[in-house]
Each structure stands twice: as C-alpha cells, then as structure tokens.
Amino acid sequence: MDVVTKELQTYLVKMAYEGCTHEQEHQMQHLVALLEPADEEALTHYFGLFGETRLSLYDIAKTRHETPEQTLAAIGKCLRKLAITPEWQTIKPKTT
Numbered sequence: 328m329d330v331v332t333k334e335l336q337t338y339l340v341k342m343a344y345e346g347c348t349h350e351q352e353h354q355m356q357h358l359v360a361l362l363e364p365a366d367e368e369a370l371t372h373y374f375g376l377f378g379e380t381r382l383s384l385y386d387i388a389k390t391r392h393e394t395p396e397q398t399l400a401a402i403g404k405c406l407r408k409l410a411i412t413p414e415w416q417t418i419k420p421k422t423t
Contacts, residue, residue: 335410343375354418366405
C-alpha cells in the first residue's frame with residue numbers, strides 16, 4: 328500500500344473509532360459516493376463509517392458473493408481510487 332492510500336486508510340480508521348466533525352463526515356460521504364454503490368457499501372461497512380455497523384470481512388464478502396481475499400483486494404482498490412482524487416487531496420490537509 329502506497330503512502331497516499333495509507334493516509335486515507337489511517338484517517339478512515341481514526342474517523343470510525345474516534346469520530347470527526349460534521350463537516351469532515353459530510354466531506355467523506357461525498358468522497359465515498361464517488362465509488363460504485365456496492366463498493367461504497369463495502370467500504371462503509373468495513374470501516375463502520377457514518378454510523379453503520381462494522382462488519383467482518385467474511386460478512387461483506389458473503390454479501391458480494393466473493394472470497395474474503397477478493398473483497399479485501401477490492402477494498403484496497405477503492406482506497407487507492409479515492410486516495411488519488413482531487414477531492415481527497417482537498418480534504419486531506421483539513422484532516423491531519
């Protein structure tokens with residue numbers, strides 16, 4: 328995982344466990360909405376974002392009809408896709 332993607336992952340974990348401001352949550356909702364609906368749902372449940380229940384990788388994979396390894400790879404691709412967007416680059420300075 329590259330540095331930019333790791334920054335986003337670290338922020339999402341922090342956001343899920345420690346919370347964030349309403350503005351930061353709103354910005355992240357817009358960022359995650361750039362994904363396909365199934366990927367948005369997987370990412371949201373994997374990290375437990377926006378008040379959603381955090382689900383195990385196995386449970387997410389089951390709903391996607393994938394193996395846990397395939398789901399983890401898909402989540403990694405989603406993180407990378409979002410990490411290189413101008414939207415994340417705009418939000419990132421406000422989150423660090």
